[in-house]
Amino acid sequence: MADQDGEKRFSASESRRQKAREQGQVVRSQDLASAALLLAALAVIGYFGRPMVADVAEVLAKSLADSEVEAFTIESASSLLTQTGYFTLMAVGPIMVCMFICAILVNILQTGPMLLPDKLMPKFSNISPMQGIKRLLALPNFMRLGFGIFKLAVISVVAAICLYHWYEAVLAVSQFGVAAVAKVIFDATFFTCLWIGGALFVLAAFDFAFQWWKHEQDLMMTEQEMRDEMKESQGDPQVIARRRQVQRQLAMQRMQSDVPNSDVIVTNPTELAIAIKYDPQTMAAPIVSAKGAGLLAQKIRRMGLEHGIAIVERKPLAQALYKNVEVGHPVPSEQYQAVAEVLRYVYQLEGRAMPDAA
Incomplete structure (x- = not known):
């Protein structure tokens, strides 16, 4: 009977789910957020990046060509840095804004709006060496390590296939102008990252499903926990039965x-x-x-x-x-x-x- 009471056989109640949410225990996949951020950044790069890369390459080529003719001075170096910084900011700015918005949306879609002031308070147990060693040697960490190694292997295979596909194109364009070389390198890098992002997103979907299953298992309740929760929400069953008898x-x-x-x-x-x-x-x-x-x-x-x-x-x-x-x-x-x-x-x-x- 004691084994049955200690076995988690009951689905979590709404009260237990609410308490878990208040403590920050929700279904969240960091891999899904990372994959979504990468794909969002690639979407912006695909829209703005190609012409921007060509412009930056032309500016650099022109500036370097001018520097061979003119004497290298502080003014010329400042002008070169200003032009390069401007084009770099114009290229990176939309990407950063998009990634910031995407990071907020992905987390809201996963967990819903959450405000947890308790999580902002420091906990000394988090900096305890012994607690840190226990967390490091915990089974979930080994599972994450194995999943990380598997992701690295998948990324390596996808990157190798993509680079092999673009290898001849990069060599063939090397004899043309700077803009052409920059365009081919951009395309090779972009599509390689796109394939990597797609692979990561598929892996992240499996990770999210696993995190959901694990979350449901963690919230399962024993028979004793069900009784205790009924006492908290409705009162002691014996008292309720006595009250009904009196009524x-x-x-x-x-x-x-x-x-x-x-x-x-x-x-x-x-x-x-x-x-x-x-x-x-x-x-x-x-x-x-x-x-x-x-x-x-x-x-x-x-x-x-x-x-x-x-x-x-x-x-x-x-x-x-x-x-x-x-x-x-x-x-x-x-x-x-x-x-x-x-x-x-x-x-x-x-x-x-x-x-x-x-």
Whole structure:
């Protein structure tokens, strides 16, 4: 029995998931974020990069050619650095902005908006040498190491295939101008990185699926944890059972005092029993003094017979009153006519006059 209590066999409850989220325990794949950033950067480079690289190459070639003719001075060096820096900034700026936006979006898509002030507080356990050694030797770290080696192998194979494909093109263009060489080198580098990014994204998708599975396994609950959570959210089951028992006893005592004072008991005929009382001097409408189903209905019928209360079978009325009216509440206007007919019938049987409303 102890082994069964300690086994995680139950899916995580919403409360447990919320607590885990508040502690920062969410499904997150760093590899997926890295692959998305790489592909986003490549998308911007593919749109802006080729003409920008050609312009930078032309500026460098022109500047170097001019430097051979003119004397190298501080002014010429400053001009060269300014031009090169400008074109470099224009090339790198859009990439950095895109990567910044993409980094935010990828993390939001993975985890949703999160604000965890506790994570900003320093924890001395994180700088403890012993804790660091334990974390280093933990099984998840060895799994990450193995996955990292596998990723490196995949990247190496993809890069080797791409470079082999572009090898002859790079050699053939070397005899042309600087712009042509820069274009071919850019294309070779871009498409190599694109293939690497695609491979990393596929691996990251598997990593995200694994992280989701591991997260679900970590949140699984034992039977004891389920009991403890029910106690926290709903209270001790023993206390709840005792409270319900007391409520049933009070309801039974009230029924024993109210049924004998009722005017009629409407039945279904055996499944339901509803006791109705009407005093026009104190009540605006008839009220349901007691109701029950099954064994409780039989008890109400038995008490009615013992105290001489009329029992009338009206199936639709009994069902409507049992479903829609609580004990002690007045009969709704939709049932006024049906209840009035039952009361009139009972008064006629007992030789009493129908009381007039006050």
